[in-house]
Amino acid sequence: MSIQPIGIFDSGIGGTSIWKEIHALLPNEDTIYLADSFNAPYGQKGKGTIINLSIKNTEYLINKGCKLIVVACNTATTNAIDYLRSTYNMPFIGIEPAIKPAALQTKSNAIGILATKGTLSSALFSKTSDMFASNINVIEQIGEGIVELIESGKLQSDEMKRLLEVYLKPMIDAHIDYLVLGCTHYPYLISLLAELLPDHVKIIDSGEAVARQTKAILKKNNLLNIETSNNKNCFYTNGNPRIMQSLLDSKFVVEYLDF
Incomplete structure:
Protein backbone atom coordinates (compact mmCIF):
# COMPACT_ATOMS: atom_id res chain seq x y z
CA MET A 1 0.00 0.00 0.00
CA SER A 2 2.85 2.42 0.71
CA ILE A 3 3.64 2.83 -2.99
CA GLN A 4 0.01 3.59 -3.87
CA PRO A 5 -0.80 7.24 -4.71
CA ILE A 6 -2.18 9.99 -2.54
CA GLY A 7 -5.54 11.16 -3.88
CA ILE A 8 -6.46 14.84 -3.80
CA PHE A 9 -9.74 16.41 -4.90
CA ASP A 10 -11.17 19.90 -5.02
CA SER A 11 -14.12 21.67 -6.55
CA GLY A 12 -11.70 22.88 -9.19
CA ILE A 13 -8.12 23.98 -9.71
CA GLY A 14 -7.60 25.79 -6.39
CA GLY A 15 -6.55 22.67 -4.51
CA THR A 16 -3.38 22.59 -6.60
CA SER A 17 -2.12 25.09 -3.98
CA ILE A 18 -2.44 22.24 -1.46
CA TRP A 19 -0.92 19.73 -3.88
CA LYS A 20 2.18 21.93 -4.23
CA GLU A 21 2.75 21.92 -0.46
CA ILE A 22 2.26 18.14 -0.27
CA HIS A 23 4.56 17.52 -3.23
CA ALA A 24 7.26 19.77 -1.74
CA LEU A 25 7.17 17.95 1.61
CA LEU A 26 6.65 14.43 0.22
CA PRO A 27 8.48 14.31 -3.13
CA ASN A 28 8.61 10.50 -3.19
CA GLU A 29 4.83 10.14 -3.17
CA ASP A 30 2.76 9.48 -6.27
CA THR A 31 -0.29 11.73 -6.46
CA ILE A 32 -3.58 11.90 -8.34
CA TYR A 33 -5.28 15.28 -8.43
CA LEU A 34 -8.96 15.49 -9.40
CA ALA A 35 -10.52 18.87 -10.23
CA ASP A 36 -14.32 18.93 -10.38
CA SER A 37 -14.30 22.29 -12.19
CA PHE A 38 -17.56 21.54 -13.99
CA ASN A 39 -19.38 21.78 -10.65
CA ALA A 40 -17.37 24.66 -9.19
CA PRO A 41 -17.93 26.44 -6.94
CA TYR A 42 -19.14 24.09 -4.23
CA GLY A 43 -19.57 27.04 -1.87
CA GLN A 44 -22.96 28.01 -3.31
CA LYS A 45 -24.42 24.49 -3.15
CA GLY A 46 -26.45 22.76 -0.43
CA LYS A 47 -24.94 20.27 2.02
CA GLY A 48 -26.55 17.23 0.35
CA THR A 49 -25.20 18.18 -3.06
CA ILE A 50 -21.72 18.77 -1.63
CA ILE A 51 -21.75 15.34 0.04
CA ASN A 52 -22.86 13.64 -3.20
CA LEU A 53 -20.13 15.37 -5.23
CA SER A 54 -17.56 14.43 -2.58
CA ILE A 55 -18.70 10.79 -2.74
CA LYS A 56 -18.28 10.81 -6.53
CA ASN A 57 -14.77 12.26 -6.26
CA THR A 58 -13.78 9.90 -3.45
CA GLU A 59 -14.94 6.79 -5.28
CA TYR A 60 -13.06 7.81 -8.42
CA LEU A 61 -9.84 8.13 -6.40
CA ILE A 62 -10.47 4.87 -4.52
CA ASN A 63 -10.93 3.09 -7.85
CA LYS A 64 -7.53 4.51 -8.85
CA GLY A 65 -5.99 2.74 -5.84
CA CYS A 66 -5.34 5.76 -3.61
CA LYS A 67 -4.13 4.99 -0.07
CA LEU A 68 -5.20 8.31 1.46
CA ILE A 69 -7.44 11.13 0.26
CA VAL A 70 -6.91 14.83 0.85
CA VAL A 71 -10.15 16.79 0.60
CA ALA A 72 -8.45 19.92 -0.74
CA CYS A 73 -11.60 21.99 -0.54
CA ASN A 74 -12.74 23.92 2.53
CA THR A 75 -16.42 23.63 1.60
CA ALA A 76 -16.24 19.87 1.01
CA THR A 77 -14.31 19.40 4.26
CA THR A 78 -16.72 21.36 6.43
CA ASN A 79 -19.79 19.74 4.88
CA ALA A 80 -18.78 16.22 3.89
CA ILE A 81 -15.66 14.90 5.59
CA ASP A 82 -17.48 13.42 8.59
CA TYR A 83 -19.63 11.40 6.18
CA LEU A 84 -16.60 10.29 4.14
CA ARG A 85 -14.69 9.17 7.23
CA SER A 86 -17.65 7.18 8.52
CA THR A 87 -18.29 5.54 5.13
CA TYR A 88 -14.87 4.64 3.73
CA ASN A 89 -12.18 2.64 5.49
CA MET A 90 -9.21 4.86 4.70
CA PRO A 91 -7.55 8.03 6.04
CA PHE A 92 -8.95 11.42 5.00
CA ILE A 93 -7.21 14.76 5.46
CA GLY A 94 -9.43 17.84 5.52
CA ILE A 95 -8.93 21.57 5.13
CA GLU A 96 -10.11 24.15 7.65
CA PRO A 97 -9.56 27.92 7.69
CA ALA A 98 -6.60 28.72 9.96
CA ASP A 205 -3.58 29.80 4.48
CA SER A 206 -3.69 26.12 5.44
CA GLY A 207 -1.36 24.59 2.85
CA GLU A 208 1.75 23.87 4.93
CA ALA A 209 -0.28 22.57 7.87
CA VAL A 210 -2.19 20.20 5.58
CA ALA A 211 1.04 18.85 4.11
CA ARG A 212 2.47 18.24 7.58
CA GLN A 213 -0.72 16.48 8.66
CA THR A 214 -0.67 14.33 5.52
CA LYS A 215 2.88 13.23 6.30
CA ALA A 216 1.98 12.50 9.94
CA ILE A 217 -1.04 10.36 9.01
CA LEU A 218 0.93 8.44 6.37
CA LYS A 219 3.67 7.76 8.92
CA LYS A 220 1.17 6.73 11.60
CA ASN A 221 -0.43 4.22 9.21
CA ASN A 222 2.90 2.95 7.82
CA LEU A 223 1.97 4.32 4.39
CA LEU A 224 4.96 6.57 3.66
CA ASN A 225 6.59 5.76 0.34
CA ILE A 226 10.32 5.33 0.94
CA GLU A 227 11.07 4.44 -2.68
CA THR A 228 13.26 6.98 -4.46
CA SER A 229 12.26 6.13 -8.01
CA ASN A 230 10.66 8.76 -10.21
CA ASN A 231 7.23 9.54 -8.85
CA LYS A 232 4.09 10.04 -10.92
CA ASN A 233 1.81 13.05 -10.55
CA CYS A 234 -1.45 12.82 -12.49
CA PHE A 235 -3.83 15.75 -12.94
CA TYR A 236 -7.41 15.41 -14.17
CA THR A 237 -10.11 18.02 -14.70
CA ASN A 238 -13.59 18.10 -16.18
CA GLY A 239 -13.04 21.79 -16.93
CA ASN A 240 -10.54 23.52 -19.20
CA PRO A 241 -7.15 21.77 -18.88
CA ARG A 242 -5.27 24.84 -20.14
CA ILE A 243 -6.39 26.93 -17.17
CA MET A 244 -5.18 24.37 -14.65
CA GLN A 245 -1.99 23.90 -16.65
CA SER A 246 -1.24 27.61 -16.23
CA LEU A 247 -0.90 27.05 -12.46
CA LEU A 248 1.52 24.13 -12.79
CA ASP A 249 5.05 23.53 -14.02
CA SER A 250 5.06 22.61 -17.72
CA LYS A 251 6.53 19.18 -16.91
CA PHE A 252 3.17 18.15 -15.44
CA VAL A 253 0.42 17.20 -17.87
CA VAL A 254 -3.24 18.01 -17.19
CA GLU A 255 -5.75 15.65 -18.81
CA TYR A 256 -9.42 16.28 -19.50
CA LEU A 257 -11.67 13.74 -17.81
CA ASP A 258 -15.40 13.45 -18.53
CA PHE A 259 -16.82 12.66 -15.09
Missing part, protein backbone atom coordinates in the same frame (compact mmCIF):
# COMPACT_ATOMS: atom_id res chain seq x y z
CA ILE A 99 -8.65 30.65 12.50
CA LYS A 100 -6.69 29.37 15.50
CA PRO A 101 -3.25 30.85 14.69
CA ALA A 102 -4.79 34.15 13.59
CA ALA A 103 -6.91 34.42 16.75
CA LEU A 104 -3.98 33.57 19.02
CA GLN A 105 -1.55 35.97 17.37
CA THR A 106 -3.69 39.04 16.61
CA LYS A 107 -2.56 42.27 18.29
CA SER A 108 -5.40 44.43 16.98
CA ASN A 109 -8.02 41.97 18.26
CA ALA A 110 -9.50 41.85 14.76
CA ILE A 111 -9.06 39.27 12.01
CA GLY A 112 -10.61 38.86 8.59
CA ILE A 113 -11.80 35.61 7.05
CA LEU A 114 -12.37 35.34 3.31
CA ALA A 115 -14.19 32.10 2.48
CA THR A 116 -17.08 30.58 0.57
CA LYS A 117 -20.67 30.65 1.76
CA GLY A 118 -20.58 26.88 2.23
CA THR A 119 -17.61 27.12 4.61
CA LEU A 120 -18.77 30.15 6.61
CA SER A 121 -22.26 28.69 7.15
CA SER A 122 -21.06 25.23 8.18
CA ALA A 123 -21.31 23.77 11.67
CA LEU A 124 -17.60 22.91 11.71
CA PHE A 125 -16.58 26.48 10.95
CA SER A 126 -18.95 27.80 13.63
CA LYS A 127 -17.53 25.38 16.20
CA THR A 128 -13.93 26.31 15.39
CA SER A 129 -14.70 30.03 15.43
CA ASP A 130 -16.49 29.78 18.79
CA MET A 131 -13.62 27.79 20.26
CA PHE A 132 -10.78 30.12 19.26
CA ALA A 133 -12.21 33.49 18.24
CA SER A 134 -15.17 34.19 20.53
CA ASN A 135 -13.45 37.18 22.18
CA ILE A 136 -12.14 38.93 19.09
CA ASN A 137 -13.67 40.85 16.21
CA VAL A 138 -14.01 38.46 13.27
CA ILE A 139 -14.95 40.05 9.95
CA GLU A 140 -16.32 37.30 7.73
CA GLN A 141 -16.62 37.84 3.99
CA ILE A 142 -18.14 35.48 1.45
CA GLY A 143 -15.86 35.53 -1.59
CA GLU A 144 -18.69 35.37 -4.09
CA GLY A 145 -17.43 35.33 -7.66
CA ILE A 146 -13.75 34.71 -6.85
CA VAL A 147 -13.69 30.99 -7.63
CA GLU A 148 -15.58 31.56 -10.88
CA LEU A 149 -13.00 34.13 -12.03
CA ILE A 150 -10.07 31.85 -11.17
CA GLU A 151 -11.70 28.87 -12.89
CA SER A 152 -12.22 30.97 -16.03
CA GLY A 153 -8.58 32.08 -16.16
CA LYS A 154 -9.12 35.63 -14.86
CA LEU A 155 -6.82 35.40 -11.85
CA GLN A 156 -5.05 38.72 -12.45
CA SER A 157 -7.95 40.55 -14.08
CA ASP A 158 -9.19 44.07 -13.27
CA GLU A 159 -12.52 42.45 -12.40
CA MET A 160 -10.80 40.36 -9.72
CA LYS A 161 -9.03 43.40 -8.28
CA ARG A 162 -12.27 45.39 -8.06
CA LEU A 163 -14.02 42.49 -6.34
CA LEU A 164 -11.24 42.11 -3.77
CA GLU A 165 -11.20 45.84 -3.05
CA VAL A 166 -14.89 45.65 -2.11
CA TYR A 167 -14.41 42.55 0.04
CA LEU A 168 -11.34 43.86 1.87
CA LYS A 169 -12.62 47.36 2.70
CA PRO A 170 -14.66 46.35 5.81
CA MET A 171 -11.67 44.37 7.07
CA ILE A 172 -9.26 47.26 6.57
CA ASP A 173 -11.73 49.62 8.25
CA ALA A 174 -11.88 47.22 11.22
CA HIS A 175 -8.05 47.31 11.48
CA ILE A 176 -7.45 43.60 11.00
CA ASP A 177 -3.87 42.37 11.32
CA TYR A 178 -4.51 38.86 9.99
CA LEU A 179 -6.42 37.70 6.93
CA VAL A 180 -7.36 34.01 6.90
CA LEU A 181 -7.92 32.44 3.49
CA GLY A 182 -10.76 29.93 3.75
CA CYS A 183 -10.72 28.47 0.24
CA THR A 184 -7.92 26.59 -1.51
CA HIS A 185 -8.36 28.76 -4.61
CA TYR A 186 -7.44 31.88 -2.65
CA PRO A 187 -3.66 31.33 -2.11
CA TYR A 188 -3.26 32.14 -5.79
CA LEU A 189 -4.45 35.65 -4.89
CA ILE A 190 -1.80 36.31 -2.22
CA SER A 191 0.30 38.67 -4.35
CA LEU A 192 -2.78 40.68 -5.31
CA LEU A 193 -4.12 40.68 -1.75
CA ALA A 194 -0.74 41.92 -0.49
CA GLU A 195 -0.99 44.89 -2.85
CA LEU A 196 -4.43 45.82 -1.55
CA LEU A 197 -3.88 45.29 2.19
CA PRO A 198 -1.85 47.44 4.59
CA ASP A 199 1.73 46.20 4.95
CA HIS A 200 1.25 44.99 8.52
CA VAL A 201 -1.57 42.55 7.67
CA LYS A 202 -0.39 38.94 7.59
CA ILE A 203 -2.08 36.45 5.24
CA ILE A 204 -2.57 32.87 6.45
